[in-house]
Amino acid sequence: MWADDGRYRPGLLVTGDELAGSVHRDLWCTDCHSALRATMHARRDAARDACARCHERPAAEYDAGYHGREGVSGTVPKPTCVTCHGAHQIQPARTRTFAHRASEQCARCHEQMAERFAGGNPFGMETHLAGVEVATCADCHGYHLVVPTEDPRSPVNEANILATCRRCHADAPANFVDVQMHIPRGAIPDDPRLRVITIYMLTLLIGTFAFFGYLMVLGIRFELRKQAERARLREGAGGVL
Incomplete structure:
Protein backbone atom coordinates (compact mmCIF):
# COMPACT_ATOMS: atom_id res chain seq x y z
CA MET A 1 0.00 0.00 0.00
CA TRP A 2 0.95 3.63 -0.26
CA ALA A 3 2.79 4.96 2.76
CA ASP A 4 2.37 8.42 4.27
CA ASP A 5 5.47 9.64 2.46
CA GLY A 6 3.87 8.85 -0.90
CA ARG A 7 6.02 5.82 -1.60
CA TYR A 8 4.52 2.46 -2.43
CA ARG A 9 5.29 -0.38 -0.05
CA PRO A 10 4.22 -3.45 -2.01
CA GLY A 11 3.42 -6.63 -0.15
CA LEU A 12 5.09 -9.21 -2.34
CA LEU A 13 3.33 -12.11 -0.64
CA VAL A 14 -0.40 -12.27 -1.34
CA THR A 15 -2.12 -15.32 0.14
CA GLY A 16 -5.22 -17.07 -1.11
CA ASP A 17 -7.07 -16.07 2.04
CA GLU A 18 -6.62 -12.41 1.17
CA LEU A 19 -8.19 -12.91 -2.24
CA ALA A 20 -10.95 -15.27 -1.05
CA GLY A 21 -13.06 -12.43 0.32
CA SER A 22 -12.34 -10.06 -2.55
CA VAL A 23 -14.70 -9.20 -5.40
CA HIS A 24 -11.80 -10.19 -7.69
CA ARG A 25 -11.43 -13.68 -6.24
CA ASP A 26 -12.23 -15.27 -9.63
CA LEU A 27 -9.54 -13.32 -11.47
CA TRP A 28 -5.99 -14.43 -12.14
CA CYS A 29 -3.02 -12.42 -10.95
CA THR A 30 -2.08 -11.71 -14.55
CA ASP A 31 -5.47 -10.13 -15.24
CA CYS A 32 -4.21 -7.11 -13.32
CA HIS A 33 -0.46 -7.70 -13.40
CA SER A 34 -0.35 -8.29 -17.14
CA ALA A 35 2.98 -6.58 -17.75
CA LEU A 36 5.37 -7.35 -14.93
CA ARG A 37 8.16 -4.83 -14.84
CA ALA A 38 10.54 -3.73 -12.12
CA THR A 39 9.11 -0.21 -12.20
CA MET A 40 5.40 -1.01 -12.20
CA HIS A 41 4.98 -0.53 -8.43
CA ALA A 42 6.76 2.81 -8.67
CA ARG A 43 4.11 4.22 -11.00
CA ARG A 44 1.11 5.60 -9.15
CA ASP A 45 -1.06 5.27 -12.25
CA ALA A 46 -0.19 1.60 -12.79
CA ALA A 47 -3.22 0.47 -10.75
CA ARG A 48 -5.47 2.94 -12.57
CA ASP A 49 -4.38 1.55 -15.94
CA ALA A 50 -5.04 -2.02 -14.80
CA CYS A 51 -8.45 -1.18 -13.32
CA ALA A 52 -9.50 0.79 -16.41
CA ARG A 53 -9.44 -2.35 -18.53
CA CYS A 54 -12.60 -3.55 -16.80
CA HIS A 55 -13.88 -0.36 -15.17
CA GLU A 56 -13.82 2.05 -18.10
CA ARG A 57 -16.50 4.47 -16.92
CA PRO A 58 -15.18 4.96 -13.35
CA ALA A 59 -11.67 5.41 -14.77
CA ALA A 60 -12.90 8.06 -17.22
CA GLU A 61 -14.76 9.87 -14.43
CA TYR A 62 -11.67 9.71 -12.24
CA ASP A 63 -9.53 11.20 -15.01
CA ALA A 64 -12.03 14.03 -15.49
CA GLY A 65 -12.27 14.75 -11.77
CA TYR A 66 -10.09 16.65 -9.36
CA HIS A 67 -8.25 13.60 -8.08
CA GLY A 68 -7.20 12.48 -11.55
CA ARG A 69 -5.34 15.63 -12.47
CA GLU A 70 -1.58 15.57 -12.47
CA GLY A 71 0.11 17.52 -9.70
CA VAL A 72 -3.19 18.60 -8.20
CA SER A 73 -2.25 17.67 -4.64
CA GLY A 74 1.07 19.49 -4.52
CA THR A 75 3.37 17.63 -2.14
CA VAL A 76 0.65 15.08 -1.30
CA PRO A 77 0.46 12.21 -3.83
CA LYS A 78 -2.86 12.12 -5.62
CA PRO A 79 -5.16 9.22 -4.72
CA THR A 80 -5.56 6.29 -7.09
CA CYS A 81 -7.93 3.33 -7.26
CA VAL A 82 -6.06 1.37 -4.59
CA THR A 83 -6.08 4.35 -2.22
CA CYS A 84 -9.80 3.91 -1.62
CA HIS A 85 -10.52 0.37 -2.83
CA GLY A 86 -7.37 -1.39 -1.70
CA ALA A 87 -5.17 -3.66 -3.77
CA HIS A 88 -6.20 -7.26 -3.09
CA GLN A 89 -8.83 -7.44 -0.34
CA ILE A 90 -11.31 -5.38 -2.35
CA GLN A 91 -14.82 -5.28 -0.90
CA GLY A 186 -14.89 25.62 18.88
CA ALA A 187 -17.35 27.80 20.73
CA ILE A 188 -17.91 30.36 17.95
CA PRO A 189 -18.68 29.07 14.39
CA ASP A 190 -17.32 30.69 11.24
CA ASP A 191 -20.70 31.04 9.56
CA PRO A 192 -22.01 34.61 10.20
CA ARG A 193 -25.56 33.44 10.89
CA LEU A 194 -24.47 30.73 13.30
CA ARG A 195 -22.04 33.16 14.87
CA VAL A 196 -24.81 35.66 15.70
CA ILE A 197 -27.12 32.94 17.04
CA THR A 198 -24.33 31.33 19.07
CA ILE A 199 -23.22 34.63 20.61
CA TYR A 200 -26.85 35.49 21.42
CA MET A 201 -27.50 32.11 23.06
CA LEU A 202 -24.22 32.22 24.99
CA THR A 203 -25.02 35.73 26.20
CA LEU A 204 -28.52 34.64 27.19
CA LEU A 205 -27.22 31.55 28.96
CA ILE A 206 -24.43 33.34 30.83
CA GLY A 207 -26.72 36.26 31.65
CA THR A 208 -29.42 33.95 33.01
CA PHE A 209 -27.01 32.06 35.24
CA ALA A 210 -25.38 35.31 36.37
CA PHE A 211 -28.74 36.93 37.21
CA PHE A 212 -30.11 34.00 39.18
CA GLY A 213 -26.70 33.43 40.75
CA TYR A 214 -26.76 37.03 41.98
CA LEU A 215 -30.28 36.50 43.36
CA MET A 216 -29.09 33.36 45.12
CA VAL A 217 -26.20 35.26 46.72
CA LEU A 218 -28.62 37.98 47.88
CA GLY A 219 -30.91 35.31 49.31
CA ILE A 220 -28.06 33.66 51.20
CA ARG A 221 -26.89 37.01 52.58
CA PHE A 222 -30.45 37.83 53.64
CA GLU A 223 -30.84 34.47 55.36
CA LEU A 224 -27.50 34.82 57.15
CA ARG A 225 -28.43 38.30 58.40
CA LYS A 226 -31.80 37.01 59.56
CA GLN A 227 -30.16 34.15 61.43
CA ALA A 228 -27.67 36.57 63.00
CA GLU A 229 -30.50 38.91 64.04
CA ARG A 230 -32.38 36.02 65.62
CA ALA A 231 -29.26 35.04 67.53
CA ARG A 232 -28.89 38.57 68.93
CA LEU A 233 -32.55 38.70 69.91
CA ARG A 234 -32.24 35.29 71.52
CA GLU A 235 -29.27 36.47 73.59
CA GLY A 236 -31.13 39.63 74.59
CA ALA A 237 -34.17 37.67 75.68
CA GLY A 238 -32.14 35.26 77.75
CA GLY A 239 -32.20 32.50 75.22
CA VAL A 240 -36.01 32.25 75.09
CA LEU A 241 -36.37 32.94 71.35
Whole structure:
Protein backbone atom coordinates (compact mmCIF):
# COMPACT_ATOMS: atom_id res chain seq x y z
CA MET A 1 0.00 0.00 0.00
CA TRP A 2 0.95 3.63 -0.26
CA ALA A 3 2.79 4.96 2.76
CA ASP A 4 2.37 8.42 4.27
CA ASP A 5 5.47 9.64 2.46
CA GLY A 6 3.87 8.85 -0.90
CA ARG A 7 6.02 5.82 -1.60
CA TYR A 8 4.52 2.46 -2.43
CA ARG A 9 5.29 -0.38 -0.05
CA PRO A 10 4.22 -3.45 -2.01
CA GLY A 11 3.42 -6.63 -0.15
CA LEU A 12 5.09 -9.21 -2.34
CA LEU A 13 3.33 -12.11 -0.64
CA VAL A 14 -0.40 -12.27 -1.34
CA THR A 15 -2.12 -15.32 0.14
CA GLY A 16 -5.22 -17.07 -1.11
CA ASP A 17 -7.07 -16.07 2.04
CA GLU A 18 -6.62 -12.41 1.17
CA LEU A 19 -8.19 -12.91 -2.24
CA ALA A 20 -10.95 -15.27 -1.05
CA GLY A 21 -13.06 -12.43 0.32
CA SER A 22 -12.34 -10.06 -2.55
CA VAL A 23 -14.70 -9.20 -5.40
CA HIS A 24 -11.80 -10.19 -7.69
CA ARG A 25 -11.43 -13.68 -6.24
CA ASP A 26 -12.23 -15.27 -9.63
CA LEU A 27 -9.54 -13.32 -11.47
CA TRP A 28 -5.99 -14.43 -12.14
CA CYS A 29 -3.02 -12.42 -10.95
CA THR A 30 -2.08 -11.71 -14.55
CA ASP A 31 -5.47 -10.13 -15.24
CA CYS A 32 -4.21 -7.11 -13.32
CA HIS A 33 -0.46 -7.70 -13.40
CA SER A 34 -0.35 -8.29 -17.14
CA ALA A 35 2.98 -6.58 -17.75
CA LEU A 36 5.37 -7.35 -14.93
CA ARG A 37 8.16 -4.83 -14.84
CA ALA A 38 10.54 -3.73 -12.12
CA THR A 39 9.11 -0.21 -12.20
CA MET A 40 5.40 -1.01 -12.20
CA HIS A 41 4.98 -0.53 -8.43
CA ALA A 42 6.76 2.81 -8.67
CA ARG A 43 4.11 4.22 -11.00
CA ARG A 44 1.11 5.60 -9.15
CA ASP A 45 -1.06 5.27 -12.25
CA ALA A 46 -0.19 1.60 -12.79
CA ALA A 47 -3.22 0.47 -10.75
CA ARG A 48 -5.47 2.94 -12.57
CA ASP A 49 -4.38 1.55 -15.94
CA ALA A 50 -5.04 -2.02 -14.80
CA CYS A 51 -8.45 -1.18 -13.32
CA ALA A 52 -9.50 0.79 -16.41
CA ARG A 53 -9.44 -2.35 -18.53
CA CYS A 54 -12.60 -3.55 -16.80
CA HIS A 55 -13.88 -0.36 -15.17
CA GLU A 56 -13.82 2.05 -18.10
CA ARG A 57 -16.50 4.47 -16.92
CA PRO A 58 -15.18 4.96 -13.35
CA ALA A 59 -11.67 5.41 -14.77
CA ALA A 60 -12.90 8.06 -17.22
CA GLU A 61 -14.76 9.87 -14.43
CA TYR A 62 -11.67 9.71 -12.24
CA ASP A 63 -9.53 11.20 -15.01
CA ALA A 64 -12.03 14.03 -15.49
CA GLY A 65 -12.27 14.75 -11.77
CA TYR A 66 -10.09 16.65 -9.36
CA HIS A 67 -8.25 13.60 -8.08
CA GLY A 68 -7.20 12.48 -11.55
CA ARG A 69 -5.34 15.63 -12.47
CA GLU A 70 -1.58 15.57 -12.47
CA GLY A 71 0.11 17.52 -9.70
CA VAL A 72 -3.19 18.60 -8.20
CA SER A 73 -2.25 17.67 -4.64
CA GLY A 74 1.07 19.49 -4.52
CA THR A 75 3.37 17.63 -2.14
CA VAL A 76 0.65 15.08 -1.30
CA PRO A 77 0.46 12.21 -3.83
CA LYS A 78 -2.86 12.12 -5.62
CA PRO A 79 -5.16 9.22 -4.72
CA THR A 80 -5.56 6.29 -7.09
CA CYS A 81 -7.93 3.33 -7.26
CA VAL A 82 -6.06 1.37 -4.59
CA THR A 83 -6.08 4.35 -2.22
CA CYS A 84 -9.80 3.91 -1.62
CA HIS A 85 -10.52 0.37 -2.83
CA GLY A 86 -7.37 -1.39 -1.70
CA ALA A 87 -5.17 -3.66 -3.77
CA HIS A 88 -6.20 -7.26 -3.09
CA GLN A 89 -8.83 -7.44 -0.34
CA ILE A 90 -11.31 -5.38 -2.35
CA GLN A 91 -14.82 -5.28 -0.90
CA PRO A 92 -18.09 -4.47 -2.74
CA ALA A 93 -18.41 -0.71 -3.07
CA ARG A 94 -22.15 -0.81 -2.32
CA THR A 95 -21.67 -1.88 1.28
CA ARG A 96 -21.76 0.78 3.99
CA THR A 97 -18.66 -0.73 5.54
CA PHE A 98 -16.74 0.21 2.42
CA ALA A 99 -18.26 3.70 2.41
CA HIS A 100 -17.15 4.31 5.99
CA ARG A 101 -13.63 3.07 5.30
CA ALA A 102 -13.45 5.21 2.16
CA SER A 103 -14.33 8.24 4.28
CA GLU A 104 -11.34 7.45 6.47
CA GLN A 105 -9.21 7.62 3.35
CA CYS A 106 -10.71 11.02 2.50
CA ALA A 107 -9.66 12.23 5.94
CA ARG A 108 -6.01 11.47 5.23
CA CYS A 109 -5.84 14.45 2.84
CA HIS A 110 -8.88 16.45 3.90
CA GLU A 111 -8.05 16.38 7.59
CA GLN A 112 -9.58 19.73 8.52
CA MET A 113 -12.88 19.06 6.75
CA ALA A 114 -13.04 15.56 8.17
CA GLU A 115 -12.53 16.90 11.68
CA ARG A 116 -15.31 19.42 11.16
CA PHE A 117 -17.59 16.72 9.74
CA ALA A 118 -16.92 14.26 12.56
CA GLY A 119 -17.04 16.84 15.34
CA GLY A 120 -19.97 19.08 14.49
CA ASN A 121 -22.30 17.23 12.14
CA PRO A 122 -24.91 14.57 13.04
CA PHE A 123 -23.94 12.42 10.04
CA GLY A 124 -20.27 12.73 10.86
CA MET A 125 -20.66 12.04 14.55
CA GLU A 126 -22.77 8.93 13.90
CA THR A 127 -20.33 7.70 11.27
CA HIS A 128 -17.31 8.43 13.43
CA LEU A 129 -18.69 7.11 16.71
CA ALA A 130 -21.16 4.39 15.77
CA GLY A 131 -20.54 3.51 12.13
CA VAL A 132 -24.28 3.49 11.41
CA GLU A 133 -25.77 3.79 7.95
CA VAL A 134 -25.70 7.52 7.37
CA ALA A 135 -24.32 9.69 4.59
CA THR A 136 -20.56 9.74 4.13
CA CYS A 137 -18.24 11.91 2.03
CA ALA A 138 -18.94 10.21 -1.30
CA ASP A 139 -22.72 10.27 -0.86
CA CYS A 140 -22.65 14.04 -1.16
CA HIS A 141 -19.45 14.83 -3.05
CA GLY A 142 -19.50 11.95 -5.52
CA TYR A 143 -17.36 8.88 -5.96
CA HIS A 144 -15.10 9.06 -9.00
CA LEU A 145 -16.03 12.35 -10.65
CA VAL A 146 -15.04 14.48 -7.67
CA VAL A 147 -14.84 18.16 -8.61
CA PRO A 148 -14.69 21.43 -6.63
CA THR A 149 -17.92 22.88 -5.29
CA GLU A 150 -17.77 25.71 -7.81
CA ASP A 151 -17.90 23.23 -10.71
CA PRO A 152 -21.46 22.88 -12.13
CA ARG A 153 -20.95 19.09 -12.22
CA SER A 154 -20.48 18.88 -8.47
CA PRO A 155 -23.38 17.32 -6.52
CA VAL A 156 -22.83 19.98 -3.84
CA ASN A 157 -22.78 22.87 -6.29
CA GLU A 158 -25.28 25.58 -5.38
CA ALA A 159 -27.53 24.53 -8.28
CA ASN A 160 -27.41 20.81 -7.43
CA ILE A 161 -27.16 20.53 -3.68
CA LEU A 162 -30.92 20.46 -2.99
CA ALA A 163 -31.38 17.57 -5.43
CA THR A 164 -28.48 15.80 -3.75
CA CYS A 165 -30.09 16.21 -0.32
CA ARG A 166 -33.42 14.98 -1.67
CA ARG A 167 -31.90 11.66 -2.65
CA CYS A 168 -32.24 10.77 1.04
CA HIS A 169 -34.53 13.54 2.30
CA ALA A 170 -37.27 13.41 -0.33
CA ASP A 171 -39.40 16.16 1.24
CA ALA A 172 -36.53 18.53 2.02
CA PRO A 173 -37.64 22.19 1.64
CA ALA A 174 -35.58 24.78 -0.20
CA ASN A 175 -34.01 26.12 3.01
CA PHE A 176 -32.79 22.62 3.90
CA VAL A 177 -29.48 23.42 2.22
CA ASP A 178 -28.84 26.35 4.57
CA VAL A 179 -27.53 23.91 7.16
CA GLN A 180 -23.76 24.15 7.56
CA MET A 181 -22.33 20.65 7.12
CA HIS A 182 -18.65 21.11 8.01
CA ILE A 183 -18.88 22.95 11.32
CA PRO A 184 -15.51 23.90 12.81
CA ARG A 185 -14.79 22.82 16.36
CA GLY A 186 -14.89 25.62 18.88
CA ALA A 187 -17.35 27.80 20.73
CA ILE A 188 -17.91 30.36 17.95
CA PRO A 189 -18.68 29.07 14.39
CA ASP A 190 -17.32 30.69 11.24
CA ASP A 191 -20.70 31.04 9.56
CA PRO A 192 -22.01 34.61 10.20
CA ARG A 193 -25.56 33.44 10.89
CA LEU A 194 -24.47 30.73 13.30
CA ARG A 195 -22.04 33.16 14.87
CA VAL A 196 -24.81 35.66 15.70
CA ILE A 197 -27.12 32.94 17.04
CA THR A 198 -24.33 31.33 19.07
CA ILE A 199 -23.22 34.63 20.61
CA TYR A 200 -26.85 35.49 21.42
CA MET A 201 -27.50 32.11 23.06
CA LEU A 202 -24.22 32.22 24.99
CA THR A 203 -25.02 35.73 26.20
CA LEU A 204 -28.52 34.64 27.19
CA LEU A 205 -27.22 31.55 28.96
CA ILE A 206 -24.43 33.34 30.83
CA GLY A 207 -26.72 36.26 31.65
CA THR A 208 -29.42 33.95 33.01
CA PHE A 209 -27.01 32.06 35.24
CA ALA A 210 -25.38 35.31 36.37
CA PHE A 211 -28.74 36.93 37.21
CA PHE A 212 -30.11 34.00 39.18
CA GLY A 213 -26.70 33.43 40.75
CA TYR A 214 -26.76 37.03 41.98
CA LEU A 215 -30.28 36.50 43.36
CA MET A 216 -29.09 33.36 45.12
CA VAL A 217 -26.20 35.26 46.72
CA LEU A 218 -28.62 37.98 47.88
CA GLY A 219 -30.91 35.31 49.31
CA ILE A 220 -28.06 33.66 51.20
CA ARG A 221 -26.89 37.01 52.58
CA PHE A 222 -30.45 37.83 53.64
CA GLU A 223 -30.84 34.47 55.36
CA LEU A 224 -27.50 34.82 57.15
CA ARG A 225 -28.43 38.30 58.40
CA LYS A 226 -31.80 37.01 59.56
CA GLN A 227 -30.16 34.15 61.43
CA ALA A 228 -27.67 36.57 63.00
CA GLU A 229 -30.50 38.91 64.04
CA ARG A 230 -32.38 36.02 65.62
CA ALA A 231 -29.26 35.04 67.53
CA ARG A 232 -28.89 38.57 68.93
CA LEU A 233 -32.55 38.70 69.91
CA ARG A 234 -32.24 35.29 71.52
CA GLU A 235 -29.27 36.47 73.59
CA GLY A 236 -31.13 39.63 74.59
CA ALA A 237 -34.17 37.67 75.68
CA GLY A 238 -32.14 35.26 77.75
CA GLY A 239 -32.20 32.50 75.22
CA VAL A 240 -36.01 32.25 75.09
CA LEU A 241 -36.37 32.94 71.35
